[in-house]
Amino acid sequence: MTTSENNGIEVRGLVKQFKKGPxxxxxxxxxxxxxxxxxxxxxxxxxKSTTVNMLVTLLPITAGRATVAGWDVATQGADVxxxxxxxLQAVALDNFLTGREHLRLIASLxxxxxxxxxxxxxxxxxxxxxxxxxxxxxxGYSGGMKxxxxxxxxxxxxxxxxxxxxxxxxxxxxxxxxxxxxVRRLAREDGVTVFLTTQYLEEADVLAxxxxxxxxxxxxxxxxxxxxxxxxGAPTVEVVPTSDSDRAALPxxxxxxxxxxxxxxxxxxxxxxxxxxxxxxxxxxxRAIDDGGLKIDEIRQHEPTLDDVFLxxxxxxxxxxxxxxxxxxxxxxxxxxxxxxATADDRDAEPVA
Amino acid sequence: xxxxTATAPAPQGVVNPHAVGTSLPHQVLLLARRSIxxxxxxxxxxxxxxxxxxxxxxxxxxxxxxxxxxxGFPADxxxxxxxxxxxxxxxxxxxxxxxxxxxxxxxSGFLDRLALTPMRAGALVVAQISGAIVIAMGASxxxxxxxxxxxxxxxxxxxxxxALLGLAAWTALAFATxxxxxxxxxxxxxxLQGIFPLLFASLFLSxxxxxxELIQADWFAAITRVNPVSYMIDGMRSLIxxxxxxxxxxxxxxxxxxxxxxxxxxxxxxLRRRMAKA
Numbered sequence: 001m002t003t004s005e006n007n008g009i010e011v012r013g014l015v016k017q018f019k020k021g022p023x024x025x026x027x028x029x030x031x032x033x034x035x036x037x038x039x040x041x042x043x044x045x046x047x048k049s050t051t052v053n054m055l056v057t058l059l060p061i062t063a064g065r066a067t068v069a070g071w072d073v074a075t076q077g078a079d080v081x082x083x084x085x086x087x088l089q090a091v092a093l094d095n096f097l098t099g100r101e102h103l104r105l106i107a108s109l110x111x112x113x114x115x116x117x118x119x120x121x122x123x124x125x126x127x128x129x130x131x132x133x134x135x136x137x138x139x140g141y142s143g144g145m146k147x148x149x150x151x152x153x154x155x156x157x158x159x160x161x162x163x164x165x166x167x168x169x170x171x172x173x174x175x176x177x178x179x180x181x182x183v184r185r186l187a188r189e190d191g192v193t194v195f196l197t198t199q200y201l202e203e204a205d206v207l208a209x210x211x212x213x214x215x216x217x218x219x220x221x222x223x224x225x226x227x228x229x230x231x232x233g234a235p236t237v238e239v240v241p242t243s244d245s246d247r248a249a250l251p252x253x254x255x256x257x258x259x260x261x262x263x264x265x266x267x268x269x270x271x272x273x274x275x276x277x278x279x280x281x282x283x284x285x286x287r288a289i290d291d292g293g294l295k296i297d298e299i300r301q302h303e304p305t306l307d308d309v310f311l312x313x314x315x316x317x318x319x320x321x322x323x324x325x326x327x328x329x330x331x332x333x334x335x336x337x338x339x340x341x342a343t344a345d346d347r348d349a350e351p352v353a
Numbered sequence: 354x355x356x357x358t359a360t361a362p363a364p365q366g367v368v369n370p371h372a373v374g375t376s377l378p379h380q381v382l383l384l385a386r387r388s389i390x391x392x393x394x395x396x397x398x399x400x401x402x403x404x405x406x407x408x409x410x411x412x413x414x415x416x417x418x419x420x421x422x423x424x425g426f427p428a429d430x431x432x433x434x435x436x437x438x439x440x441x442x443x444x445x446x447x448x449x450x451x452x453x454x455x456x457x458x459x460x461s462g463f464l465d466r467l468a469l470t471p472m473r474a475g476a477l478v479v480a481q482i483s484g485a486i487v488i489a490m491g492a493s494x495x496x497x498x499x500x501x502x503x504x505x506x507x508x509x510x511x512x513x514x515x516a517l518l519g520l521a522a523w524t525a526l527a528f529a530t531x532x533x534x535x536x537x538x539x540x541x542x543x544x545l546q547g548i549f550p551l552l553f554a555s556l557f558l559s560x561x562x563x564x565x566e567l568i569q570a571d572w573f574a575a576i577t578r579v580n581p582v583s584y585m586i587d588g589m590r591s592l593i594x595x596x597x598x599x600x601x602x603x604x605x606x607x608x609x610x611x612x613x614x615x616x617x618x619x620x621x622x623x624l625r626r627r628m629a630k631a
Contacts, residue, residue, distance in 0.1 A: 056469060058465055058469070081468075081469050081471065085469075086469055088462060088466075090461070090462040091462070092461060092462035092463045092465055092466035093461065093463065093466075094387070094391065094461065094463050095461075096387075096391040096394045096395075097387065097390075097391075106466070106470060108379070108383050109375060109383065109467070109470040109471065110375075110471065111375045111471070113375075153466065
């Protein structure tokens with residue numbers, strides 16, 4: 001059997017409910033094809049990390065079914081763990097070990113010993129750009145270096161499915177781009193299936209073949225970034241009038257080009273342009289404003305983004321959406337990066353429904 | 354390749370040929386080595402466990418020497434009587450060294466990292482406990498050496514010293530399992546720090562400074578009678594100041610069996626709950 005045949009992810013009706021809490025994940029369905037990069041996008045507390053922790057077998061599922069690389073996460077956890085690598089939200093390192101010692105330890109636990117382990121460690125240290133720091137204790141590493149080592153540890157045994165839970169959080173732009181390149185290479189050259197959670201729109205847009213948007217434990221949209229944006233339709237035009245009287249008159253002028261909306265920019269008037277062949281250009285809109293005798297300070301065309309998709313599906317903007325409700329990212333909270341940091345009671349949570 | 358079970362409707366899964374895992378003893382060895390290195394890499398972590406017993410030994414042996422003149426006191430030198438405190442304290446420190454190592458792994462998420470390897474869940478706990486015992490034994494060897502240098506007469510002879518080290522190791526094991534249990538149950542270093550004063554108090558509410566027969570306050574004698582630490586102290590001490598006393602050794606062993614059984618079963622339960630994997 002070639003390893004690419006069966007290294008996808010299939011999830012049906014997956015539910016996680018913690019004791020004394022709402023459903024962190026509320027019946028999600030998703031499919032990730034072998035070799036695909038799947039971006040799981042959502043605000044803090046949406047259920048991203050909880051989903052990952054269930055898929056990597058660190059949290060028991062409350063209801064539903066999930067298979068990873070063909071193995072059932074509820075009944076074949078040991079086989080799932082052999083097939084996957086994971087870099088979880090909280091960078092999981094031992095400050096008393098060096099980078100190389102980490103790689104050798106994990107390699108040894110995976111059954112890779114002796115010169116093979118050395119070679120594997122050297123290769124991975126080179127791949128994540130940590131050769132020079134390889135023999136330093138990780139307590140002295142920067143956040144970016146720790147992230148990169150964490151990724152290397154997830155790759156020690158050449159997993160067929162890779163889970164990355166917010167892997168670029170806290171990384172500088174250069175490290176972020178390097179990590180994106182490595183993830184792309186893993187998927188394209190090695191055929192690794194990548195399940196990537198992120199709260200960064202750009203990351204999902206640039207990196208993912210397909211995106212699932214999760215909010216409050218429910219997948220609200222799924223598709224390629226282009227498909228999702230196409231759902232929203234045509235771009236939005238925001239116009240900033242010179243005076244208040246012109247602001248009052250502007251909607252009547254703009255309404256001929258599409259549906260007027262609340263503008264993101266204070267003092268502006270926005271219109272979502274009609275799609276199809278009669279979509280107006282910026283020049284047409286400026287002429288219409290001029291013909292109406294109105295004066296403007298600024299006009300800007302805004303292409304649809306994944307944030308617009310999130311806004312359209314949930315009525316809220318993705319950026320900051322989780323700030324007032326976030327529990328997922330809080331240390332020790334259910335579904336936070338470290339599954340074992342949750343209390344033993346959380347681990348024992350039984351289905352409530 | 355492992356085949357899918359009948360309960361799984363999923364197709365035959367993919368197993369990474371590189372992820373073959375390793376044997377339990379090898380896992381314990383790898384992780385115990387890491388545990389010991391981790392403990393020894395921070396002098397602030399292990400030095401109090403070595404120095405404090407020596408300080409208490411020095412202070413008590415000089416301050417309470419006159420106790421030996423009490424009729425019926427079982428030793429001529431208080432140093433011979435009190436040196437057992439060092440072995441007990443080394444064992445008590447195993448509570449925190451085993452527990453804190455686990456808490457550190459839980460809090461940092463490293464436990465999750467290890468849980469995603471073919472590591473057997475118990476290997477990490479056994480390794481942390483083993484590491485704590487090795488450190489306690491290193492300290493105990495130092496205390497035996499100090500005893501020999503300062504003229505402590507080990508009445509049970511060379512075999513008695515070996516038996517003393519064995520009991521010290523078992524005592525460290527018993528306390529380490531309690532520390533590991535608390536660590537796994539709570540996942541918090543505060544819980545471990547909270548238990549340590551209690552253990553320390555139990556050391557002084559025992560027969561540490563005076564044989565039970567010579568304790569005049571009835572309430573104190575009653576506490577020493579129900580305090581299991583008294584039996585551990587009496588067992589180890591008998592090898593130093595008396596020789597082979599089967600009843601005292603048996604009582605010590607029975608207490609150790611009970612505490613170890615409680616610790617191990619608590620660890621197993623807490624580990625199952627924490628590593629609630631498929």
